[in-house]
Amino acid sequence: MNITRLGRRKALQCSLALAAGTFGVPAFSQSRGAWATIEAKARGQKVFFNAWGGSERTNSYLQWVAVEVSRRYGVLLDHVKITDTAEAVKRVRGEKASGRLEGGTVDMVWINGENFLTLKKEGLLFGPFAEQLPNYAWIDTEGKPSTRIDFSEPVAGMEAPWGMAQFTFFADRTRVPEPPRSMTALLEFVRRNPGRVTFPRPPNFHGTTFLKQALLELNPDRSLLYQPYAPSALERAAAPLWSFLDALRPHLWRGGRQYPQNAAAIRQMMADGELALAMTFNPNEAANEIAAKRLPDSVYSWQNTGGTVGNTHFLAIPFNASAPAGAQVTINFMLSPEAQARKADVAVWGDPTVLAVDRLPANERARFAASPLPGQVERPAPVILEPHGSWVDPLEREWLRRYGR
Numbered sequence: 001m002n003i004t005r006l007g008r009r010k011a012l013q014c015s016l017a018l019a020a021g022t023f024g025v026p027a028f029s030q031s032r033g034a035w036a037t038i039e040a041k042a043r044g045q046k047v048f049f050n051a052w053g054g055s056e057r058t059n060s061y062l063q064w065v066a067v068e069v070s071r072r073y074g075v076l077l078d079h080v081k082i083t084d085t086a087e088a089v090k091r092v093r094g095e096k097a098s099g100r101l102e103g104g105t106v107d108m109v110w111i112n113g114e115n116f117l118t119l120k121k122e123g124l125l126f127g128p129f130a131e132q133l134p135n136y137a138w139i140d141t142e143g144k145p146s147t148r149i150d151f152s153e154p155v156a157g158m159e160a161p162w163g164m165a166q167f168t169f170f171a172d173r174t175r176v177p178e179p180p181r182s183m184t185a186l187l188e189f190v191r192r193n194p195g196r197v198t199f200p201r202p203p204n205f206h207g208t209t210f211l212k213q214a215l216l217e218l219n220p221d222r223s224l225l226y227q228p229y230a231p232s233a234l235e236r237a238a239a240p241l242w243s244f245l246d247a248l249r250p251h252l253w254r255g256g257r258q259y260p261q262n263a264a265a266i267r268q269m270m271a272d273g274e275l276a277l278a279m280t281f282n283p284n285e286a287a288n289e290i291a292a293k294r295l296p297d298s299v300y301s302w303q304n305t306g307g308t309v310g311n312t313h314f315l316a317i318p319f320n321a322s323a324p325a326g327a328q329v330t331i332n333f334m335l336s337p338e339a340q341a342r343k344a345d346v347a348v349w350g351d352p353t354v355l356a357v358d359r360l361p362a363n364e365r366a367r368f369a370a371s372p373l374p375g376q377v378e379r380p381a382p383v384i385l386e387p388h389g390s391w392v393d394p395l396e397r398e399w400l401r402r403y404g405r
Helices: 003-020 032-042 056-073 085-097 113-121 134-138 183-192 205-217 231-237 239-251 263-271 285-291 324-334 337-344 362-368 389-403
Strands: 046-052 076-082 108-111 160-166 168-172 277-280 299-302 308-316 383-385
Touching: 032 324, 046 056, 046 085, 046 324, 056 076, 056 324, 056 337, 076 085, 085 108, 085 113, 108 113, 108 324, 113 308, 113 389, 134 324, 160 324, 168 263, 168 285, 183 205, 183 239, 205 239, 205 277, 205 308, 205 383, 205 389, 231 239, 231 389, 239 389, 263 277, 285 299, 324 337, 337 362
Parallel strands: 046 076, 046 108, 308 383
Antiparallel strands: 108 308, 160 308, 168 277, 168 299
16 A cells, blocks of 8 residues: 555544544544534534433433533434333324424434334334444444344444443342342242242333343243244243243232332332342442432342343434434434443443443543442343344233233
């Protein structure tokens, strides 16, 4: 290669890194000129972000994001609080059906799993855009493969990874000195402690995750679960799950005749001593609750030795968004080391980062440095990837048919 050309290439890479704000930022695939154009279009746009509004911590964090993107980029972020992402999916679907192909009412959506699968299959997403964002360069796509595979569905740049989640249990060490570290061990624990364990009623998200954890853990061959659902596959793969639940149910809280509505109710019942353990999809939840003085510091967290279900949650832009430029600028900020570190801070939210922290420059890496806190998982287990998104509805329907009456 011509040495002069090589020097020019290196100089261009350096200039791109400086333009991104911190020397050493990996080059991204979109030119700085193209990104500057997007930032210019974003200024003054109002972005309607449809996201679950059931957590004060999450809502407070998003208020901070709104202040920052307004101050830095002139983007007005409006958090549209929803109880279920399916609400936003239904709205976008309805707009396409009515011929509203632009000027849609949803500009950004917090999403993953079956809702992403639906939007992707029906051509309801803007993009691909995610891997063109400058801050995507910091995403840990190798160490966190679910950043590119969403419930066995390739992301293909149609949504941007935002946070990590992994199924986790927690209990008070004064009552449960040694936890059950597998679903088989949990069955034995429940037999010894009748009425002290339960899970949320599916289709509640945490309840369905409990079913998926057992389904995956009890299947030596999981290959069927990572393919699109078929009735014959459910019959074969779910047989160990139903056997497990048949044995578990009589020993559950209230004999398995009733189930709490959500994980928050179970957490409170555990705190009150009515239940022995609780469950979450945020490995830092117990630490959050201890820091907020809602749980004692004798509470600890664990994940099953063989691994627990884990995934990534994402940010997507509908195909007919009114402010796609503003949405991209907002998402890029939400992937920045500054925003990700604040989100990962247990005192703020405690949502694990999607970034490869070890690849960040020292000054950015320092944002994530923190001493272990009471309640955090001491021995993180391997992540078991989610089954294909098409399994969720059939699994929930069959559970309701068998146990939900």
